Amino acid sequence: xxxxxxxxxxxxxxxxxxxxxxxxxxxxxxxxxxxxxxxxxxxxxxxxxxxxxxxxxxxxxxxxxxxxxxxxxxxxxxxxxxxxxxxxxxxxxxxxxxxxxxxxxxxxxxxxxxxxxxxxxxxxxxxxxxxxxxxxxxxxxxxxxxxxxxxxxxxxxxxxxxxxxxxxxxxxxxxxxxxxxxxxxxxxxxxxxxxxxxxxxxxxxxxxxxxxxxxxxxxxxxxxxxxxxxxxxxxxxxxxxxxxxxxxxxxxxxxxxxxxxxxxxxxxxxxxxxxxxxxxxxxxxxxxxxxxxxxxxxxxxxxxxxxxxxxxxxxxxxxxxxxxxxxxxxxxxxxxxxxxxxxxxxxxxxxxxxxxxxxxxxxxxxxxxxxxxxxxxxxxxxxxxxxxxxxxxxxxxxxxxxxxxxxxxxxxxxxxxxxxxxxxxxxxxxxxxxx
Amino acid sequence: xxxxxxxxxxxxxxxxxxxxxxxxxxxxxxxxxxxxxxxxxxxxxxxxxxxxxxxxxxxxxxxxxxxxxxxxxxxxxxxxxxxxxxxxxxxxxxxxxxxxxxxxxxxxxxxxxxxxxxxxxxxxxxxxxxxxxxxxxxxxxxxxxxxxxxxxxxxxxxxxxxxxxxxxxxxxxxxxxxxxxxxxxxxxxxxxxxxxxxxxxxxxxxxxxxxxxxxxxxxxxxxxxxxxxxxxxxxxxxxxxxxxxxxxxxxxxxxxxxxxxxxxxxxxxxxxxxxxxxxxxxxxxxxxxxxxxxxxxxxxxxxxxxxxxxxxxxxxxxxxxxxxxxxxxxxxxxxxxxxxxxxxxxxxxxxxxxxxxxxxxxxxxxxxxxxxxxxxxxxxxxxxxxxxxxxxxxxxxxxxxxxxxxxxxxxxxxxxxxxxxxxxxxxxxxxxxxxxxxxxxxxxxxxxxxxxxxxxxxxxxxxxxxxxxxxxxxxxxxxxxxxxxxxxxxxxxxxxxxxxxxxxxxxxxxxxxxxxxxxxxx
Numbered sequence: 036x037x038x039x040x041x042x043x044x045x046x047x048x049x050x051x052x053x054x055x056x057x058x059x060x061x062x063x064x065x066x067x068x069x070x071x072x073x074x075x076x077x078x079x080x081x082x083x084x085x086x087x088x089x090x091x092x093x094x095x096x097x098x099x100x101x102x103x104x105x106x107x108x109x110x111x112x113x114x115x116x117x118x119x120x121x122x123x124x125x126x127x128x129x130x131x132x133x134x135x136x137x138x139x140x141x142x143x144x145x146x147x148x149x150x151x152x153x154x155x156x157x158x159x160x161x162x163x164x165x166x167x168x169x170x171x172x173x174x175x176x177x178x179x180x181x182x183x184x185x186x187x188x189x190x191x192x193x194x195x196x197x198x199x200x201x202x203x204x205x206x207x208x209x210x211x212x213x214x215x216x217x218x219x220x221x222x223x224x225x226x227x228x229x230x231x232x233x234x235x236x237x238x239x240x241x242x243x244x245x246x247x248x249x250x251x252x253x254x255x256x257x258x259x260x261x262x263x264x265x266x267x268x269x270x271x272x273x274x275x276x277x278x279x280x281x282x283x284x285x286x287x288x289x290x291x292x293x294x295x296x297x298x299x300x301x302x303x304x305x306x307x308x309x310x311x312x313x314x315x316x317x318x319x320x321x322x323x324x325x326x327x328x329x330x331x332x333x334x335x336x337x338x339x340x341x342x343x344x345x346x347x348x349x350x351x352x353x354x355x356x357x358x359x360x361x362x363x364x365x366x367x368x369x370x371x372x373x374x375x376x377x378x379x380x381x382x383x384x385x386x387x388x389x390x391x392x393x394x395x396x397x398x399x400x401x402x403x404x405x406x407x408x409x410x411x412x413x414x415x416x417x418x419x420x421x422x423x424x425x426x427x428x429x430x431x432x433x434x435x436x437x438x439x440x441x442x443x444x445x446x447x448x449x450x451x452x453x454x455x456x457x458x459x460x461x462x463x464x465x466x467x468x469x470x
Numbered sequence: 471x472x473x474x475x476x477x478x479x480x481x482x483x484x485x486x487x488x489x490x491x492x493x494x495x496x497x498x499x500x501x502x503x504x505x506x507x508x509x510x511x512x513x514x515x516x517x518x519x520x521x522x523x524x525x526x527x528x529x530x531x532x533x534x535x536x537x538x539x540x541x542x543x544x545x546x547x548x549x550x551x552x553x554x555x556x557x558x559x560x561x562x563x564x565x566x567x568x569x570x571x572x573x574x575x576x577x578x579x580x581x582x583x584x585x586x587x588x589x590x591x592x593x594x595x596x597x598x599x600x601x602x603x604x605x606x607x608x609x610x611x612x613x614x615x616x617x618x619x620x621x622x623x624x625x626x627x628x629x630x631x632x633x634x635x636x637x638x639x640x641x642x643x644x645x646x647x648x649x650x651x652x653x654x655x656x657x658x659x660x661x662x663x664x665x666x667x668x669x670x671x672x673x674x675x676x677x678x679x680x681x682x683x684x685x686x687x688x689x690x691x692x693x694x695x696x697x698x699x700x701x702x703x704x705x706x707x708x709x710x711x712x713x714x715x716x717x718x719x720x721x722x723x724x725x726x727x728x729x730x731x732x733x734x735x736x737x738x739x740x741x742x743x744x745x746x747x748x749x750x751x752x753x754x755x756x757x758x759x760x761x762x763x764x765x766x767x768x769x770x771x772x773x774x775x776x777x778x779x780x781x782x783x784x785x786x787x788x789x790x791x792x793x794x795x796x797x798x799x800x801x802x803x804x805x806x807x808x809x810x811x812x813x814x815x816x817x818x819x820x821x822x823x824x825x826x827x828x829x830x831x832x833x834x835x836x837x838x839x840x841x842x843x844x845x846x847x848x849x850x851x852x853x854x855x856x857x858x859x860x861x862x863x864x865x866x867x868x869x870x871x872x873x874x875x876x877x878x879x880x881x882x883x884x885x886x887x888x889x890x891x892x893x894x895x896x897x898x899x900x901x902x903x904x905x906x907x908x909x910x911x912x913x914x915x916x917x918x919x920x921x922x923x924x925x926x927x928x929x930x931x932x933x934x935x936x937x938x939x940x941x942x943x944x945x946x947x948x949x950x951x952x953x954x955x956x957x958x959x960x961x962x963x964x965x966x967x968x969x970x971x972x973x974x975x976x977x978x979x980x981x982x983x984x985x986x987x988x989x990x991x992x
Contacts, residue, residue: 233517389649390518396563399647427559430531
């Protein structure tokens, strides 16, 4: 299948195999397509066996940080003295990222199955799926699927008769990007303001309601079912030369490509293949200028840096950026980098939770300077000021929202200085900055 | 007591602190103040202001000193170039939206933003031409105003109301640089302890309407004192300007009131500035009170006391241990009835988050001190006894008409008073005494903690401390408050062996046999 485009031969559809297939949405439909076999198998295994299998598969967090999933699960206490919780992060709000949404929209049971396996592995009886508030249709689909999963026995007091209680609660966000940060998410679920918490204590020690908690991304959990069904070796084989990055990864490609959309490829696939083969390349007569490869929070890559870039955790880092969430924003030569960076900074200024000084004030100030440059009133010293503010905003706050605002600004100034100069030297017409 | 101690090096100074201590507190032990805003020792730490970032050797990045606990062998640099740049950066971020209205801000002179900017901020601004964030001033409660423009979002006020007062009416509203402190819809900041948010606020954002534009901080003299509002004995500072008390603020005492006082205590100062004071000794001559000097007045009082017979002492429970002791000594060893008047309120107003801290029902500071010295609390009985007494000595009490009528039945009445309304026409002698603000002395709180207060303003006219008056009449030679305390310690068993040096400015608890579990002597 594939949605909105049929799968490209260079894709490796595992999670996206049933995208576009409405029949996969129902419990029966999912079972018919081989679903819930992984959960049934997992329920027959011990917690440690499940964790070992996930560890062996090499699965790493798909939300952005790339932390090994099996290891994260192994941090949960072996003895359950307090309730354990699994939180599924479905608050997909990173600009340029829209993969989790497709998973929930087409294959909600894929997610439910993965969640249940995760819950079993960490000794949790309750799962919270924190879904982005704007995902109204997906929320409806997910809630209907959860109801079916209870009826079908996958969830409830004894999941598939195993005696293991697994409950799933769908919790809707209310439109704050910061609630996608795992500790802010826990606060939000608890009914508090969605402010990130200081770590330590880490969630596996004191998370939701001060109890051991694991937070995983939708895509990560969705992969768990396939790994348990087909085995770690099968999953690990999805690899192009770098054993540290295995499996398949959904990339949400948006921007100036012929065919934007979600593409599931084996980790390590060349970025060039994705952009120029699968996505059909640039629009006619246009050339590639820049790519933000992992959602808006990572440094911008130039066209030159894309050459020879392997799309896995280490490959993109080697090129000076990060894999992040896999939300890829492609920009051709018609793009005004200064304007785009201003839009990003404005987003972070709007979404800063206001706790930490550097983030609250720095994101807004950065935006103002960029707006001033665009308005043709920039000064030579503004670029140094932006870089210095970015330095003051990086690595000094509770969460990384502040760093995320600084990263694209710094990389844009470093990699596209001429674009800033054009405004500052008044060679380029000022741009009306609108909302 | 053995405690797990760890050794850390802070700015080259080695200190040993208990395990689990935060770097910021360990630094205090080393004599290093790490600049901070959101951190407060009596509140949970959110680590949001990011002002206290310090360099910890081997840590990958700067660490917030307020929530990072010490580890054995840790080496901390609070003033390294990296830490300094981070702080300067925070100060710059805080200042871009902070109005430069220090000349009209009540906090100026005691503002932590001002202080740290002065210490290590930048002289110029890089913010340029942008307008600063604007929000109008809001009335949060009867006494608390919120000047949003000055707010640095440290959230101390929110945490005080949430975690200490247990009345979570304040919040952070909005996000990003639009954020401000909000108050819940339909709520007022009128909790009995709400005034503490004004003290907690490191800048001039939460201000007291009572103190609004009253005085500049640098013009204030600050005197260590003890609150006279109730028997809790909260440690306070009396702020005076030109000999007038203009503000009461809490003084830290972790054993009594931590860093807080209630609003009743906070507002309990106007009477200290009363103008209708007795300013000279008055002696009754031919049906009239005639001003006289201390020497004849004391001689006459001494004469009355030496006559013997039944003596009744009616004193305020706001009188000092020293005054009560000397007055009791003056009354001699004959038939003496001594009682203090303790105003009682219907209920306590506890501060939920601090155990053992409340505005108490006994609305006087030294009821337990009076009990230790030997005064009873059967006020009505003592007043009745006064009717047939040979001598009644009144110390700083205002009688009702009925009480005054009874007291008028005594053979002789002497008033040691502060205000003119305490003057009884029948009194043989009216002697002007000082208030708590005008003398030094001690109170004993409900937990039998003896605490010193110090003189904050000069006495009006010829007013003298009551202990000086009583001692002078008895012929005792007491030259100072310290001697008066030593004399009390020598006669009151519970105070045996206690010295001024022991008490310091935070007091010391004493033991008393027959004390009930609830802190009230049997």
